[in-house]
Amino acid sequence: MIKFLDLHEINKRFEPEFHNKFQQFLDSGHYILGKEVETFQTNFAAYCGTKYCIGTSNGLDALTLIFKAYLELDILKTGDHVLVPANTFFASVLSIIRSGLIPIFIEPNEKTFNISIQDIEKQLNPKVKAVMAVHLYGQLADMEAINSIAKSHNLLVIEDAAQAHGAKSITGKNAGNLSDAAAFSFYPSKNLGALGDGGAITTNDPVLAKAIQILHNYGADKKYEYALKGFNKRLDEIQAMFLNVKLKQLDADNLIRQIIAKRYLTEISSEKVDLPFYDGSKNHVFHLFVVRVENRDKFVSYLKKHDIETLIHYPIPPHKQKALINFNHLSLPITEAIHKTVVSLPISPVMSNEEVTQIVKTINSY
Numbered sequence: 512m513i514k515f516l517d518l519h520e521i522n523k524r525f526e527p528e529f530h531n532k533f534q535q536f537l538d539s540g541h542y543i544l545g546k547e548v549e550t551f552q553t554n555f556a557a558y559c560g561t562k563y564c565i566g567t568s569n570g571l572d573a574l575t576l577i578f579k580a581y582l583e584l585d586i587l588k589t590g591d592h593v594l595v596p597a598n599t600f601f602a603s604v605l606s607i608i609r610s611g612l613i614p615i616f617i618e619p620n621e622k623t624f625n626i627s628i629q630d631i632e633k634q635l636n637p638k639v640k641a642v643m644a645v646h647l648y649g650q651l652a653d654m655e656a657i658n659s660i661a662k663s664h665n666l667l668v669i670e671d672a673a674q675a676h677g678a679k680s681i682t683g684k685n686a687g688n689l690s691d692a693a694a695f696s697f698y699p700s701k702n703l704g705a706l707g708d709g710g711a712i713t714t715n716d717p718v719l720a721k722a723i724q725i726l727h728n729y730g731a732d733k734k735y736e737y738a739l740k741g742f743n744k745r746l747d748e749i750q751a752m753f754l755n756v757k758l759k760q761l762d763a764d765n766l767i768r769q770i771i772a773k774r775y776l777t778e779i780s781s782e783k784v785d786l787p788f789y790d791g792s793k794n795h796v797f798h799l800f801v802v803r804v805e806n807r808d809k810f811v812s813y814l815k816k817h818d819i820e821t822l823i824h825y826p827i828p829p830h831k832q833k834a835l836i837n838f839n840h841l842s843l844p845i846t847e848a849i850h851k852t853v854v855s856l857p858i859s860p861v862m863s864n865e866e867v868t869q870i871v872k873t874i875n876s877y
């Protein structure tokens with residue numbers, strides 16, 4: 512069986528260093544917001560090219576804290592509208608709603624799966640105060656165009672970079688350094704994954720960074736002194752420790768993902784499978800390799816019969832989820848068609864050439 516993602520094999524490469532670091536953690540006696548979190552925040556800010564990084568409990572909390580901080584700073588107000596791609600993961604939308612803001616769903620570009628620039632322009636109105644750019648599946652959204660629109664209309668730009676660790680723009684800037692603030696998830700399956708939940712926020716704004724720093728630790732600006740009504744949304748010391756070890760390998764792992772993606776793109780020849788767009792640059796780190804097929808259930812069953820695991824990212828779009836009943840009436844045909852036809856193929860830095868070959872041959876016989 513070719514697993515969709517073998518997390519044990521991915522993390523086994525780091526086990527000796529994990530053990531050493533864990534012993535140091537035990538010996539330190541410092542379990543919350545200690546040296547490992549400080550080191551990771553410094554390292555990840557440097558990696559992304561930003562001035563600030565604040566570790567968080569997960570990616571959803573990272574996004575939510577950004578919005579909550581802007582609300583505290585009176586830059587956003589309750590009820591403001593936020594443009595968000597309609598075909599994103601549910602957490603993107605949840606962070607907006609949980610912050611007392613209103614999501615405005617924007618159709619994606621069918622070629623890239625990322626938010627449509629033309630549809631952003633169609634939805635602009637005085638209530639819109641921010642755009643969330645989701646780098647879906649690991650491919651950067653068109654940040655040059657998004658930032659240009661935002662500048663013209665005085666909008667905030669927030670990156671949901673949860674799937675795009677290490678993706679680079681044409682100017683050489685990394686995901687996380689292409690907006691006013693960015694949120695990352697370190698869920699174990701991510702390109703940079705912890706061994707549990709974790710997240711981070713990156714920004715170059717010192718005022719925003721300070722507000723988030725206070726909010727994520729109960730609202731304390733000093734020990735036992737609370738400037739804001741905050742939260743407990745801190746990055747765990749143990750997860751920071753694992754992330755510090757794995758960050759050094761991220762670029763090399765992303766390169767392997769790109770090599771596998773190029774093999775899929777050049778070697779899969781089945782006319783029944785629509786391959787994703789890729790321009791060959793570093794702007795796509797292939798957190799996921801997503802194809803489209805008309806009869807998805809048949810295709811998934813066929814691959815399963817041939818011992819190849821797949822996943823669906825995602826079967827139901829946010830606006831059709833039961834939890835968002837107030838948005839169920841929306842008709843977003845491009846988004847809905849995408850969610851009915853997408854299938855994610857195995858891709859990871861520990862896949863063998865033989866496994867890739869087997870997947871290609873199996874699909875070409877479909």
